[in-house]
Amino acid sequence: MNKKYYGKLIFELSRPGRRGYSLPQNNYDDVLHILPNNLLRDEAPKLPEVDEPTVVRHYTNMSTNNFGVDTGFYPLGSCTMKYNPKINEEMASLPAFKALHPFQPSATVQGALEAYYTLQSLLSEIGGMAEFTLNPYAGAHGELTGLMVIRAYHESRGDIKRDKVIIPDSAHGTNPASAAVAGLKVVEVKSLADGTVDVEALKALLDDTVAAVMMTNPNTVGIFESNIPKIAELVHGSGALLYYDGANLNPLLGVARPGDMGFDVMHINLHKTFSTPHGGGGPGAGPVGVRAGLEKFLPNPRVVKHTVEEENIFGLDFGTEKSPLSLGRISAWLGNFAVELRALSYILSLGCDGLKMAGPLATLNANYIKESLRDLYELPIDRVCKHEFVFDGLADKSTGITTLNVAKRLLDYGFHAPTIYFPLLFHESLMIEPTETESKETLDEFISVMRKIAYEAKESPEILKNAPLETPIRKPDDTSAALNPVVTYSGMPSSC
Ligand SMILES: *Cc1c(COP(=O)(O)O)cnc(C)c1O
Numbered sequence: 001m002n003k004k005y006y007g008k009l010i011f012e013l014s015r016p017g018r019r020g021y022s023l024p025q026n027n028y029d030d031v032l033h034i035l036p037n038n039l040l041r042d043e044a045p046k047l048p049e050v051d052e053p054t055v056v057r058h059y060t061n062m063s064t065n066n067f068g069v070d071t072g073f074y075p076l077g078s079c080t081m082k083y084n085p086k087i088n089e090e091m092a093s094l095p096a097f098k099a100l101h102p103f104q105p106s107a108t109v110q111g112a113l114e115a116y117y118t119l120q121s122l123l124s125e126i127g128g129m130a131e132f133t134l135n136p137y138a139g140a141h142g143e144l145t146g147l148m149v150i151r152a153y154h155e156s157r158g159d160i161k162r163d164k165v166i167i168p169d170s171a172h173g174t175n176p177a178s179a180a181v182a183g184l185k186v187v188e189v190k191s192l193a194d195g196t197v198d199v200e201a202l203k204a205l206l207d208d209t210v211a212a213v214m215m216t217n218p219n220t221v222g223i224f225e226s227n228i229p230k231i232a233e234l235v236h237g238s239g240a241l242l243y244y245d246g247a248n249l250n251p252l253l254g255v256a257r258p259g260d261m262g263f264d265v266m267h268i269n270l271h272k273t274f275s276t277p278h279g280g281g282g283p284g285a286g287p288v289g290v291r292a293g294l295e296k297f298l299p300n301p302r303v304v305k306h307t308v309e310e311e312n313i314f315g316l317d318f319g320t321e322k323s324p325l326s327l328g329r330i331s332a333w334l335g336n337f338a339v340e341l342r343a344l345s346y347i348l349s350l351g352c353d354g355l356k357m358a359g360p361l362a363t364l365n366a367n368y369i370k371e372s373l374r375d376l377y378e379l380p381i382d383r384v385c386k387h388e389f390v391f392d393g394l395a396d397k398s399t400g401i402t403t404l405n406v407a408k409r410l411l412d413y414g415f416h417a418p419t420i421y422f423p424l425l426f427h428e429s430l431m432i433e434p435t436e437t438e439s440k441e442t443l444d445e446f447i448s449v450m451r452k453i454a455y456e457a458k459e460s461p462e463i464l465k466n467a468p469l470e471t472p473i474r475k476p477d478d479t480s481a482a483l484n485p486v487v488t489y490s491g492m493p494s495s496c
Contacts, residue, residue, distance in 0.1 A: 128259020232262025
């Protein structure tokens with residue numbers, strides 16, 4: 001296991017006069033006179049002065065102190081931290097892609113535009129949608145873009161009183177946040193005890209002021225919402241549109257399509273379902289797909305294909321005249337191209353049959369862990385789950401051991417903790433998503449550690465309360481870290 005940490009976490013390594021390079025002395029006198037005075041420094045910047053081995057060891061040690069899916073099992077529910085095949089990294093790093101500039105003339109980037117166009121078409125096929133834009137940078141950005149499309153649709157029909165979005169209480173926090181940013185009011189709809197949305201409660205909320213209903217399927221407790229066709233009928237009957245939060249598309253890949261279920265607009269988290277190492281804030285991509293009739297509202301620029309004398313020519317459409325209803329730009333350019341390339345490589349290398357296996361395997365793995373631990377952990381929703389499920393802490397509540405204690409202790413055993421205290425439906429949520437990429441041995445090892453922790457809770461609760469004991473940083477003060485983050489180098493420590 002991942003127990004031995006070599007790196008000492010010392011950050012102030014600078015010593016006056018240390019150098020990690022040797023360059024010829026520069027003589028700036030020739031150019032100094034052309035620089036405006038106000039741009040000239042009086043003093044040299046206070047940069048760290050460090051020799052090369054110190055820099056290399058510092059970063060190499062830090063990289064081994066970090067937890068990543070390449071170092072261990074990462075069952076972070078809702079985040080789909082699946083293993084990222086290295087071929088995708090290689091494809092995204094090809095010099096022909098890596099060295100591109102967004103202002104290059106289309107004629108010189110035909111291959112890149114074709115890759116982009118191909119991914120757009122594949123996602124449309126996978127999602128059952130008419131067209132996709134790859135421009136949004138993340139899931140939340142996709143939600144915002146999708147909701148802006150929905151607003152634009154209603155406005156184009158002169159239906160301007162629709163200012164509400166209905167969102168289930170189990171939804172990811174980005175759903176209400178995106179709705180608010182899009183200028184819409186959030187109305188919550190309750191879930192039933194079985195984890196699915198209460199259709200009767202939803203029906204009562206639908207009227208001519210509702211712009212959209214946002215649904216996640218499977219939802220954030222990992223349960224398949226089997227009433228979507230009925231919900232779609234009700235939503236469309238009221239004149240609203242149905243939005244699909246596709247961050248949980250993984251278990252449905254190649255098995256079911258949101259477009260066929262009746263969704264009008266959707267986003268996909270490429271960085272969850274289609275590989276790309278993510279976490280810590282990025283990078284990501286949140287392409288948005290729409291059903292036929294809504295394409296005209298999608299943002300610009302778009303990649304378009306013309307066929308001239310049987311030859312495909314790809315170009316960029318910046319809109320305006322041809323698409324007056326387009327949202328226009330929602331991102332600096334065409335999204336996170338390297339993430340898109342990884343997704344394309346992932347889809348093409350797995351192929352149709354491979355993609356169809358991902359969802360069922362992710363589902364099998366999640367259910368295997370659930371059934372193997374349910375005697376020791378409380379299972380509030382006792383149903384077959386999809387790719388993830390939620391425990392409500394330990395079954396035996398008498399020990400006083402919390403979900404936080406369990407999560408911290410897992411780090412000592414070399415596993416990343418599951419998502420904790422989300423969803424908010426339960427007090428001690430512990431949300432486990434193994435993904436399809438893990439071997440049975442890894443799952444068994446995780447199960448045995450989770451069982452061991454449950455016994456430790458009874459026999460030696462103090463260990464759990466003090467965990468983690470083995471990590472380079474013990475229990476950080478989350479509140480201070482958020483309130484008083486120290487994220488910049490402020491020069492030499494005073495003792496030097
Ligand atoms: C991760 C996630 C999101 C948000 O995606 P980001 O890329 O983190 O903005 C939205 N909905 C669900 C269900 C998610 O799991």
